[in-house]
Amino acid sequence: MRARNRLSPAFLRKAPMGKYCDGAGLWLIVRNDGGAQWVLRVTVHGRRREMGLGGYPEIGLAKAREIADRWRAMAKDGRDPIKEREREIRAARREDISLAIITADAFEARKAELKGDGTAGRWLSPLTLHVLPKLGKVPVTDLDQRDIRDTLAPIWHTKADTARKALNRLSIVLRHAAALGLDVDLQATDKAKALLGKSRHKPKNIPAMDWRDVPGFYANLEEPTLTHLALRLLILTGVRSGPLRNLRIEQIEGDVWTVPAEAMKGRKGATDDFRVPLSAEAQRVIDLARPHARNGYLFPNTRGGVISDMTLSRHMERKGLEARPHGFRTSLRTWLAEATDAPHEVAEAMLAHVVDGGVVRAYRRTDYLEQRAKLAERWADHVTGGAGQVVKLAGAAK
Known part of the structure; x- marks a missing residue:
């Protein structure tokens, strides 16, 4: 077993720029600006993972060892400590997975595909006008077809094109959430469409002048x-x-x-x-x-x-x-x-x-x-x- 607890508080207070190993994958990296960061290196399923544990001296040597022990034990059980920490953060801060937050993240990911990087706001507007005011604070993992149906029902027959676009954008947002590893119902929009039924709205063409006139x-x-x-x-x-x-x-x-x-x-x-x-x-x-x-x-x-x-x-x-x-x-x-x-x-x-x-x-x-x-x-x-x-x-x- 590799030596552990190599570092001392006295040494850390005067440590020059460089990388210093405390043992068992725990390192302190001192930057040239005087700042320092704790880093833990572990191996999970044959793959090396490196995760930051926080800055020094905010997190002292004893606390860094305590935190490292927890993540090492998790890695030993075959769980990725970085992914586990992400899950814990999401669970502790449920507002971070609200529909509004995930929608903003999905929009950022798609901006390059949109005309003018989406500056005109047309991609987002069906959601910002008709969906997010009602469902923006709902955790995306809690969103179901009934929520979507109740939100779009008022415009389903009167503003059919807008409602259709909102449903399409919601589907994209849910797929984005799933890609983030969130447990969402990817069929929620299709189920909502089934609940809403066929739209009675008949699209009207933009009035045109006869070419002879x-x-x-x-x-x-x-x-x-x-x-x-x-x-x-x-x-x-x-x-x-x-x-x-x-x-x-x-x-x-x-x-x-x-x-x-x-x-x-x-x-x-x-x-x-x-x-x-x-x-x-x-x-x-x-x-x-x-x-x-x-x-x-x-x-x-x-x-x-x-x-x-x-x-x-x-x-x-x-x-x-x-x-x-x-x-x-x-x-x-x-x-x-x-x-x-x-x-x-x-x-x-x-x-x-x-x-x-x-x-x-x-x-x-x-x-x-x-x-x-x-x-x-x-x-x-x-x-x-x-x-x-x-x-x-x-x-x-x-």
Whole structure:
């Protein structure tokens, strides 16, 4: 048996920087800043484990030996002392495994997967608004399907999409808790969904303007204001409001606008930037907007950020229109279907939709930019008062 109790209190009070063994795996590590830390090294199932026992002199020599004896005995029984200590800490501080705490931990682990590292808060908002106020303090190990059902029942039929997202996020949080070694019911969300039943909510599509009516609306956007210019470019490019409102001047090069991959929505599995062909009319609109640019943004607001989505929506609302800005994507897609012979994959690419699996995309190295550029010019011709005649693409299927 290895010698034990090698160190003395007198030596520790004057110990210089270095590592000092008291025996049986107990070490004192003295740092160059004068601080010191007790460390215990044990072997469990043939694997060496090293655990900190606390600082010196807060924990004296006698206390360090006492603590070490306890963990050594546990290791001798074949139990990992580090995992056992973690279990004890969780048991002593149950608030550390509350749903709110585990949710925050799960969010941190997923931030890299979210657009802008989740700064917009959209991943968390269904939970922070509808779940955590009621269940945030509940230990995640106590959470069951009845808790979840009772919490989501008030919005299950009235805010079905939000409720569905909350259920999805809860499932992710529970899986995260299980990965932490907590005893949770991974089927709780599925059971809650069964208890809630089928939602009566019928999703409504965002109102869209008929593509034949778009030229008339576009003609009324004659003032060189940010709102008018932003709506014009939104119509011409078919992009979503977010990338357009956050458009930066350096993203534009000639007749191509390159939207960063992290700014795109609805392109799960796609990691490339998205190139938007700019028609001559779109380039003219951009040139008209350039004098308004501030801090690199083409459509800034007065507070240092960018114009809001509501600014564009309210303009259409004030005009007495049912259609909303996002609906112009539908207008464009319907025009592509009814007034052009664009192949399906090209038409979908106009709206940045991902239509193929990862393997297909890996082999198909094209974004149909040239074909989309021709369609963009024809769409601009229609929008600005052209005839909107059927467009023929060279090489398109008959």
